[in-house]
Amino acid sequence: MSxxxxxxxxxxxxxxxxxxxxxxxxxxxVAWPFEPLRSGARVTWRxxxxxxxxxxxxxxxxxxxxxxxxxxxxxxxxxxxxxxGYGERPAHVLAGTFALPATIVSARLYATALGVYTAxxxxxxxxxxxxxxxxxxxxxxxYAQAHDVTALLQAGGNxxxxxxxxxxxxxxxxxxxxxxxWGTTLGVRAELxxxxxxxxxxxxxxxxxxxxxxxxxxxxxxxxGQTVDFTAAPGAPTAARVGAVVDAPAIAWSPAPPVRVLxxxxxxxxxxxxDGVTVVDFGQNASGWVRLTDLGAPGTRTVLEYGEYxxxxxxxxxxxxxxxxxxxxxxxxxxxxxxxxxxxxVFEPRHTVHGFQYARxxxxxxxxxxxxxxxxxxxxxxxxxxxxxxxxxxxxxxxEIAEWSFRGNAVDVPTDCPTRERLAWTGDYQxxxxxxTRLYDVLxxxxxxxxxxxxxxxxxxxxxxxxPDGRRIKHRLDDQFAMMTGSSGWGDAIVAVPxxxxxxYGDRAVLEENYDAxxxxxxxxxxxxxxxxxxxxxxxxxxxxxxEQYLWDGTFHWGEWTEPRERDAEGNRIDxxxxxxMAWFMADKGEVGTAYLHRxxxxxxxxxxxxxxxPDATRYAETAERVADAWRHAYLKSDxxxxxxxxxxYVRALAFGLVPAELRAAALDRLVELIxxxxxxxxxxxxxxxxxxxxxxxxxxxDVAYELLAQRTAPSWMYMVDRGATTIWEDWEGxxxxxxxxxxxxxxxxxxxxxxxxxxxxxxxxxxxxxAWEKVTIAPLPAPGMTWARGAHDGPQGEIAVEWRIxxxxxxxAADIPAGTTARIVFPDGTVHAAGPGRFDQISxxxxxxxxxxxx
Numbered sequence: 001m002s003x004x005x006x007x008x009x010x011x012x013x014x015x016x017x018x019x020x021x022x023x024x025x026x027x028x029x030v031a032w033p034f035e036p037l038r039s040g041a042r043v044t045w046r047x048x049x050x051x052x053x054x055x056x057x058x059x060x061x062x063x064x065x066x067x068x069x070x071x072x073x074x075x076x077x078x079x080x081x082x083x084x085g086y087g088e089r090p091a092h093v094l095a096g097t098f099a100l101p102a103t104i105v106s107a108r109l110y111a112t113a114l115g116v117y118t119a120x121x122x123x124x125x126x127x128x129x130x131x132x133x134x135x136x137x138x139x140x141x142x143y144a145q146a147h148d149v150t151a152l153l154q155a156g157g158n159x160x161x162x163x164x165x166x167x168x169x170x171x172x173x174x175x176x177x178x179x180x181x182w183g184t185t186l187g188v189r190a191e192l193x194x195x196x197x198x199x200x201x202x203x204x205x206x207x208x209x210x211x212x213x214x215x216x217x218x219x220x221x222x223x224x225g226q227t228v229d230f231t232a233a234p235g236a237p238t239a240a241r242v243g244a245v246v247d248a249p250a251i252a253w254s255p256a257p258p259v260r261v262l263x264x265x266x267x268x269x270x271x272x273x274x275d276g277v278t279v280v281d282f283g284q285n286a287s288g289w290v291r292l293t294d295l296g297a298p299g300t301r302t303v304l305e306y307g308e309y310x311x312x313x314x315x316x317x318x319x320x321x322x323x324x325x326x327x328x329x330x331x332x333x334x335x336x337x338x339x340x341x342x343x344x345x346v347f348e349p350r351h352t353v354h355g356f357q358y359a360r361x362x363x364x365x366x367x368x369x370x371x372x373x374x375x376x377x378x379x380x381x382x383x384x385x386x387x388x389x390x391x392x393x394x395x396x397x398x399x400e401i402a403e404w405s406f407r408g409n410a411v412d413v414p415t416d417c418p419t420r421e422r423l424a425w426t427g428d429y430q431x432x433x434x435x436x437t438r439l440y441d442v443l444x445x446x447x448x449x450x451x452x453x454x455x456x457x458x459x460x461x462x463x464x465x466x467x468p469d470g471r472r473i474k475h476r477l478d479d480q481f482a483m484m485t486g487s488s489g490w491g492d493a494i495v496a497v498p499x500x501x502x503x504x505y506g507d508r509a510v511l512e513e514n515y516d517a518x519x520x521x522x523x524x525x526x527x528x529x530x531x532x533x534x535x536x537x538x539x540x541x542x543x544x545x546x547x548e549q550y551l552w553d554g555t556f557h558w559g560e561w562t563e564p565r566e567r568d569a570e571g572n573r574i575d576x577x578x579x580x581x582m583a584w585f586m587a588d589k590g591e592v593g594t595a596y597l598h599r600x601x602x603x604x605x606x607x608x609x610x611x612x613x614x615p616d617a618t619r620y621a622e623t624a625e626r627v628a629d630a631w632r633h634a635y636l637k638s639d640x641x642x643x644x645x646x647x648x649x650y651v652r653a654l655a656f657g658l659v660p661a662e663l664r665a666a667a668l669d670r671l672v673e674l675i676x677x678x679x680x681x682x683x684x685x686x687x688x689x690x691x692x693x694x695x696x697x698x699x700x701x702x703d704v705a706y707e708l709l710a711q712r713t714a715p716s717w718m719y720m721v722d723r724g725a726t727t728i729w730e731d732w733e734g735x736x737x738x739x740x741x742x743x744x745x746x747x748x749x750x751x752x753x754x755x756x757x758x759x760x761x762x763x764x765x766x767x768x769x770x771x772a773w774e775k776v777t778i779a780p781l782p783a784p785g786m787t788w789a790r791g792a793h794d795g796p797q798g799e800i801a802v803e804w805r806i807x808x809x810x811x812x813x814a815a816d817i818p819a820g821t822t823a824r825i826v827f828p829d830g831t832v833h834a835a836g837p838g839r840f841d842q843i844s845x846x847x848x849x850x851x852x853x854x855x856x
Contacts, residue, residue, distance in 0.1 A: 006025055006027060007023060007024070007025055007049070008047050008048065008049055008050055009021055009024070009047065009048055009049075010023075010024055010030075010033060010045060010046075010047045011045065011047070011056070012044070014041055014042070015042055016042075020034060022034060023050055027820070028506045028507070028772060029506065029507045029508070029509065037064040038064065038070075039066045039067045039070040040064060040108065041063070041064040042063045042064075043062055043064070044059050044061050045059065045061075045062075046059045063146075065110065065144065065146050065253045066110040066146070066191060066193075066251075068252070071110075071189070071191065071251060072191065072203070072205055073189050073191045073205035073206045074206055074207045074242050075187040075188070075243070075244070075248060076188055076240040076242055077186055077187045077212075077241040077242075077244040077245060078092030078094060078164060078186055078212040078240065078241070079212040079238050079240065079241060080186075086170065086171060086172055086221070087172050087177060087223070088219055088221070088224075089165070089170075089219070089221070090218045091163050091217035092164050092165075092186070092212055092213070092214065092215055093161055093162070093163055093212070093213045093214070093235075094161070094164060094188050094206070094211070094212055095160065095161045095162075095210060095211050095237065096159070096160050096204065096206065096210040096211075097157060097158065098157075098158055098160070098192075099157055100155060100194060101155060103196050103198065104150060104153055104155070104194060104195075104196065104197075105150075105195045105196060105197055106148070106150050106194075107148070107150045107153055107192060107195065108148060108149070109147045109149045109192050110144055110146050110190065111132075111133075111145055111147075111189070111190035111191075112142055112143065112144035112188075112189055112190070112251055113162070113164055113167075113169075113186070113187060113188045114138060114169045114170075114182070114183060114185070114186055114187045114245060115165055115167045115169045115170060115188075116133075116164070116166070116168070116169075116220075116222070116351055117132055117163065117167075117188060118132075119160070119161065119162050119190075121149050121153065121158065121159070121161075122153070122154060122158055126147050126152070127145070127147040128260050128261070129145055129147075129260065130258070130260055130350060130353075131167070131222075131259045131350075131353060131412060132258070132259075133145060134254060134256075134412045134448075135168040135424070135452075136448075136451070136452055136455075136468055137451075137452045137455035137456050137469065138182040138183065138249070138468075139182060139472075140455035141252060141451050141452065141455055142248060142249045142251055143251070143252055143253060143254040143448075144189075144251045144253060145258070149192070153194065162188045163217065163351070164187075164188055165186075165217065165220035165221075166180075166220065166222070167351070168180060168182075168468065168470065170184065170186065171221045171222050172221055172223045173223075173423070174421050174422075174423055174470075175323040175330070175420050175421045176330055177223060177224070177330060178470075180470035180471075181472045182470060183245075185244045185245055187245035189206055189245075189251070190206045191204070191205050191206075192204040206240075208242045210240040211237035211238060211239060211240055212237065212238055212239070212240040213234065213235040213236065213237040213238070214232075215235075216228055216229055216230060216232045217351060218232070219337075220351035220352065221351075222351070222352050222353060223352075224333060224335065224352070225304075225306075225333070225334055225337075225349070225352050226337075226350075226351050227336065227337040227338070228337070228338045228339070228347060228349070229341075230338070230339055230340055230342065230345045231298060231340075231341045254444075254448050255444035255447045255448050256380065256444045256445045256447070256448035256449075257380055257382060257383075257445065258380070258381055259378060259381070260378070260380075260381045261288070261376045261377065261378050262377055262378070262379060262381060263377040264291070264374050264375065264376055265282050265283070265284060265374065265377065266282075266371075266374060266375075267280045267281060267375075268281055268283035269281040269283075270370045271314050273314055273315045273360075275364075276363055276364045276365075278360070278361045278362075278363075278370075279315060279316055279358055279360050280359045280361060281357065282356075282357055282359075283357070283726070284357060284375075284404060284726050285308045285355070285356070285357040285404065285405075285408065285726045285745060285746050286356070286375070286379075286407065286408045287354065287355050287377070287407075287408040287409070287411050287418040288353065288354065288356075288375060288376045288377045288378040288379075289306075289336070289348065289352065289353060289354055289375075290349075290359050290361075290373060290374065290376070291346065291348045292338065292347040292374075293372040293374075294368075294369045294372035295338060295345060295346075296365070296366030296367075297365075297366055298341055299339065299340060300339070300340040300366045301337065301339050301340075301363070301364070302337065302340070302347075302361060302362070302363045302368075303335065303337050304336040304337070304338075304360070304362075305333075305359065305360040305362075306336075306355070306359050307321070307334065307356055307357075307419075308356055308357050308419065308727075308741075308744075308745045308746060309357075309741040310358055316359075316360040317741065318331075318333070318334075319332075319741075320740075320741035320743060320745075321419055321420045321743075323420065324578075332419070332420055334355075334356065334419070336349050336354075353418070354418070354419075355408060355417060355418030356375075357726060359373075359375075361373070378411065379407050379408065379410050380410045380411065380412055380445055382440035382442060382445060383440060383441040384440055384794075385438075385439065385440055385441050385794040385795065386438040386791065386794070387791050388754070388757050388758055388762055388789070388790075388791040389789070389790060389791065390757075390761065390762075390783075390786055390788060390789035391788045391789070392785065392786050395709070395757060395761070395783065395786075397721050398718070398720075398753070398754065399754045401721070401726055401727055401728060401751070402728050402752075403439055403751075403754070404726060405727035405728040405747070405748035406435075406439065406440075406748045406751065408748075409747075413448075413449050413468065414429040414436075414449060415428075416428045416744075416747060416749075417730065417744035417747050419746065420744055424468065425465060426453065426463060426464070426467065426490045426491060426493035427465075427490035427493065427558065427686065427749075428747075428748070429446075429449070429497060430489065430492060430493035431686065431687065431749045432690075432749055432752050433446065433496070433501070434500050434690075434752070434755055435754060437500060438755055438758050438793060442501075443504070443505045443510070446501050446510075447510055449467070450494070450497065452467040452468040452469075453493065453494055453517070454513075454514065454517045455467070455468070456468065456469040456472075457474070457494075457517055457520065457521070458473070458477075458485065459474065461520035461521050461523060462486035462521070462524055463485075463486070463492075463493065463517075465484065465485055465490055483556060484556050484558075485556075486524070486555060486556065487558045488525070488552065488557050488589075488593040488595075488597065489557070489558065489561075489686075491521055491525075492599070494517050494518055494521050495518045495522065495604055495607075496599070496600070498510045498514045498518070499511070499603050499607065502607075502771060503766065504766075504772070504773075504795070505772055505796055506771045506772030506796055508610065508611060511611055512611055515607065515608075515611065518600075518604055518607065519604065519616075521600070522597075522601055522604050525552055525597050525600070526597070526601070526623065528552060528554060529549060529550055529552040529553075529554075529594075529597060529627075530549045530550075531554075532553075533548060533551075533553065534554050534588045534590055536588050537551075537588075547629060547633045547634070548630065549630075550594070550597075550623075550626050550627045550629070550631075551593075551594050551630050551634055552590060552594050552596075553593055554590075557589035557590075557593045558589075558686075559587070559589040559687075560686060560687050560688060561685050561686035561687065562685045562686045562730065562731065562732075563683060563684065563685035564681070564682070564683055564685075565731075565732075565733075573733070573736075573742075590635075591635045591642070591649055594631045594635070595652050598627040598628045598656060599656045602620070602621070602624035602657075604620045605617050605619075605620035605621035605624055608620060628657075628658055631653075632658065632660070635649070635653075636653070636658070639666060640664070640665070640666025640667045640670065641666070641667070641670050642667070645670070645674075646674070647671060647675065647684050647692070648684045648685060650667050650668070650670060650671035650674070650695075651671065651684060651691050651692050651695050652688050653667060654667055654668065654671070654691075654695045654699065655688075655691040655695050664699070665699075668700075668701065671695070671696070672701055672704055675708065680704075680707050680711060681708070681711060681713070681714075681716065682708055682711075682716070683715075686749060689750055690749075690752035690755070692705075692708070693705040693708065693709060693760070694756055694759065694760065696708075697760050697781060702781050706783050706784055709753070709756075709783070710783075714732055714733045714736075715732030715733065717753060719732070719733070720734065727745060727748070728746070728747060728748050728749075728750050729747060730743040730744040731743040731744075732750075757791075758791060760781045761780070761781060761782070761783055761786070761789055762780065762789050762790070762791045762802055762804075763777075763778050763779045763780035763781060763802065763804065763826075764777075764791065764793060767824075772795065772797065773796060773800065774821055775823075775824075776817075776821060777825075778813065778815055778824070778825045778826065779825075779826035780802075780804045780828065782804070782806065782811075782828070787806045788805040788806065789803070790802065790803035790804075791803075797819070797820045797821045799816070799818060800816065800823075801815065801816040802815045803815075806846060809845060810843045810845055810846055811827060811828060811843070812843045813827065813840070813842060813843075813844075814839075814840065815836075815840045816840075817835055817837045817838060817839075817840065818836075819837045821836050822834070822836045823835040823836040825840060828846060828847055829844055829845050829847045831844045
């Protein structure tokens, strides 16, 4: 191997042994160059350039987990009494005792569960992870956790306990609170490896010596809530069951960061709404729970109900989150209860999680000390990588609430909302993933979720609507919901999301590990395009045109989804699905389906080329062109307008490259006409909204883009800001002009607009032919009235920081470019500079046409 400019030497020391070295090529996601590591191996490593024997980096340390083949512990299960039904089941305590000598050097606890667990050693909590082992497709994937528990052990007798509840494995799922179908038997599998001073290792495992007992947590459900009775007498232990868990998957280690309590917030307002009933406002909609430190005298019962809205009386209301189903309305409930025991007891319900800004706290017979009430904000511990702020406080606030919305939905998997459904819908993350990469390091988080998407893929290649799919549609193909599986824009996440991760981080593995699933999905869609036709086309002509074999219009699509609702003559909002569900279900959504089929097939061609599958790359590139031609035949007119003639159709066609160059101006003009005809309001929905402003700005109509962004009446983002939103709403009128709430008030997909603030307002974007931020363009596009903006992105190359500021008739752009990255700086007057690595700081004249000099 030649020592080129990208050649390095890595040195590793394993378990304190002699250093070993290897020469490696590359600087990102380099494969481990030595022999595979054994369980528990501790590695110290450093790296230097091979050329001229450069300086060594600072040493870094990691430790291997317990590999599946080396686990010797047995699965143990609690002894359960009569089943009160899902949503009402208690937690259980599984415990083991053991003795240790006084010569403990280190100790590691390896544990996993079917259910959700918390662990204690000698009464002290293990680690800071929450909701372990996390949400996965439990029939295929199960992750373990490892913790250093050295400081918790003692010479002599020790006790290790696991409190275990239903969690994602056996609890309630989705808006209708159906039982998860992963299994019926809870279980824990754990090993404690203790290293002694003489070099020996003592291993304590879950086995037949462990006991099972009822927990003081008398009800534990992730969705419904948790009840703890601190006055309950300890239950009599019995022998834990061994061997009740069958067919558990191999134990693996998650690439994602754990869920943790990441922030605590005191109330911003407290109001008594009735005798013994207090509503607490924490000022921010988020995911988590309430921590109570003052529970009152022994026997005092406190009830906490959680929600994201208070009505005109100031009382908590959750009716907007109720769900309709044929057999009746399903009321939305998030409710914790605690019965006080000893004065020092603290209530923190770690076997549930809630979406809320407000808590209604009911307590009779004892006062409530508001100082004892704390909101614990709980979500995946993602590393922040992006920032944005500007002279426009409205845009700063929009950015803040969109970021909070994503945080509240990043609870081990990317959920749609932290309240009513809490499902990891593929479409939501497909829309938001490009924005997520600008805010946080989401590579591991996303790779973990994509494992579940693959696990839940149907045999025919369809991608489930959400993953992990506790309803297990892949095994229930006769279910009505199975008929609504395989939608464009949702299933296409299996192609689009790995692609976005590759662009942002440069990790080829995320493409390779998902490639087979991508192919199966695209091939299923292509087959459906060939073999099915929408009934309207069949009625128009029994014989299809040749191009129709590439139209994907004959199967179910969710379509644009959640477009702004129209109103009837009386001004009432019309829900198209409730108004005429069959018409909505049967509508021709082939424009959407075929557009996504083109995009995914074209992406698949590029991915195949990157991972060295040239025949696939050629075949899919040719197929993508045929799909694009079919779309144009069916949906594009010769004057550049579309058959569907909606804002969403033009946004999608322009963003996906479906409109020929000679017609793009006409298509963009028609998009602007439709916006102006709506009194400068958007009418896009779930799929197209994220691309709306970039399409306008890149087409030379930044003026219209900023008018839409500044619009203050519904539907608009500023309508949310003006009405006090602290997270992004599912419905454009989440709180209407009457002050009534509708749908979820924390649904992050429409928050994807803030990517525009990074890529256009700040002006920092990655070049089209770049990966992992090796080449960037900095081209600020100031909003009207804006005088400055600054932000940064800490990517694989290092942090790129940008600031621009208008100074009189000039604009100053300053940027810090990390090593390995080059930048093209484009000033508003068209002046272009090459920069990087290092500091760039220059001033250029501001053209009179710059939006920043206009009045807002």
